[in-house]
Amino acid sequence: MEFNKHKHVVIIYPHPDDESFGASGTITYFREAGVPVTYLCGTLGEMGRNMGSPLFANRETLPEIRKQELLEVAKVLDIEVKMLGYRDKTLEFEDKDKVAEHLKSLLEEIAPSLVITHYPGYAVHPDHNALGAAAVEAVKRMDSDKRPELWAQAISNDRIEVLGKPDIVIDADPIFDKKVQAIKTHRSQAEAMIKRMEQASESSGENEFRKRMRYEGFYIWSFDD
Amino acid sequence: MKPIKMEEVQQKLESFVNKDVYVHLETTNGAYARHFDKKAYNVGAYIRNAKVQFSRAKIVGEGEFHRVGLKMDIGWIYAEGLTHWNVDDEGRLIMAGHDDVGRLMVAIQIGEKPFGQ
Numbered sequence: 629m630e631f632n633k634h635k636h637v638v639i640i641y642p643h644p645d646d647e648s649f650g651a652s653g654t655i656t657y658f659r660e661a662g663v664p665v666t667y668l669c670g671t672l673g674e675m676g677r678n679m680g681s682p683l684f685a686n687r688e689t690l691p692e693i694r695k696q697e698l699l700e701v702a703k704v705l706d707i708e709v710k711m712l713g714y715r716d717k718t719l720e721f722e723d724k725d726k727v728a729e730h731l732k733s734l735l736e737e738i739a740p741s742l743v744i745t746h747y748p749g750y751a752v753h754p755d756h757n758a759l760g761a762a763a764v765e766a767v768k769r770m771d772s773d774k775r776p777e778l779w780a781q782a783i784s785n786d787r788i789e790v791l792g793k794p795d796i797v798i799d800a801d802p803i804f805d806k807k808v809q810a811i812k813t814h815r816s817q818a819e820a821m822i823k824r825m826e827q828a829s830e831s832s833g834e835n836e837f838r839k840r841m842r843y844e845g846f847y848i849w850s851f852d853d
Numbered sequence: 854m855k856p857i858k859m860e861e862v863q864q865k866l867e868s869f870v871n872k873d874v875y876v877h878l879e880t881t882n883g884a885y886a887r888h889f890d891k892k893a894y895n896v897g898a899y900i901r902n903a904k905v906q907f908s909r910a911k912i913v914g915e916g917e918f919h920r921v922g923l924k925m926d927i928g929w930i931y932a933e934g935l936t937h938w939n940v941d942d943e944g945r946l947i948m949a950g951h952d953d954v955g956r957l958m959v960a961i962q963i964g965e966k967p968f969g970q
């Protein structure tokens with residue numbers, strides 16, 4: 629994988645922490661290759677149910693806490709973050725056309741060579757599927773000579789069965805500490821999950837966290853025109 | 854958020870009786886329940902900033918788990934599984950129930966000012 633062949637990467641995911649769980653290894657490699665990365669983060673994860681473990685957030689304080697965690701992770705990963713201002717769990721009820729135009733205008737401004745988003749229909753969370761669909765639509769609407777490459781990330785359990793193996797698999801193992809640092813920066817969201825992983829690792833004798841987080845897979849989207 | 858003290862919550866609840874108030878009511882088991890367990894179901898519901906009046910408000914419960922009932926002219930508002938509470942800077946009552954790793958399962962919040970959109 630030649631990371632430096634790209635000139636600018638835009639990540640489009642709906643929640644603060646999607647970038648760290650899903651693509652922080654990939655982001656790290658792009659940054660190491662000197663490629664700028666911009667994260668267009670759809671929502672502030674206002675309706676998240678993780679409140680810290682031990683508990684330190686509540687429904688009303690969560691948005692600001694997650695916003696600060698996101699700004700902090702931008703420093704950790706050395707990326708630019710733009711918050712799009714949608715509300716968690718409501719993206720699928722927005723006008724897809726409008727969201728796509730919104731994304732398209734941002735993409736035209738940033739002019740990336742690569743866009744990474746969720747694979748619509750195979751990304752489990754309704755926000756992932758909805759924003760992924762809008763992102764695919766936005767890229768599709770761009771002039772084909774200015775259109776960036778698009779990588780779609782699938783998460784669903786049936787992804788390999790239905791879509792086949794991902795076209796691109798990034799191994800985050802060599803920079804795994806960085807990935808862990810990024811994930812842990814989303815303290816409100818990560819603490820409970822890390823505890824569960826530690827318990828799972830104790831019973832299986834393997835590092836479950838590394839096992840599950842090591843590979844970041846993407847499908848290259850093909851636009852027929 | 855701190856563990857619920859029934860007397861203190863009861864007092865706060867009563868301060869909202871017979872006033873126009875805004876309620877946030879929510880329950881969720883997250884969007885990943887079925888992803889991690891094929892036998893599980895994704896369920897959740899919330900209503901944000903329902904403007905209501907109630908004539909009675911009561912908290913009951915055993916141990917760490919509590920229930921709240923609000924009696925309105927033509928109906929009820931109810932929440933079960935509440936473990937923690939707090940009063941925010943705007944004087945709004947924030948209550949929620951969490952599992953053993955701090956994940957929200959249910960929330961009920963009452964304020965004289967609406968909650969942020």
Ligand SMILES: [Zn+2]
Nearest residue numbers: 643646753756
């Ligand atoms: Zn997400």
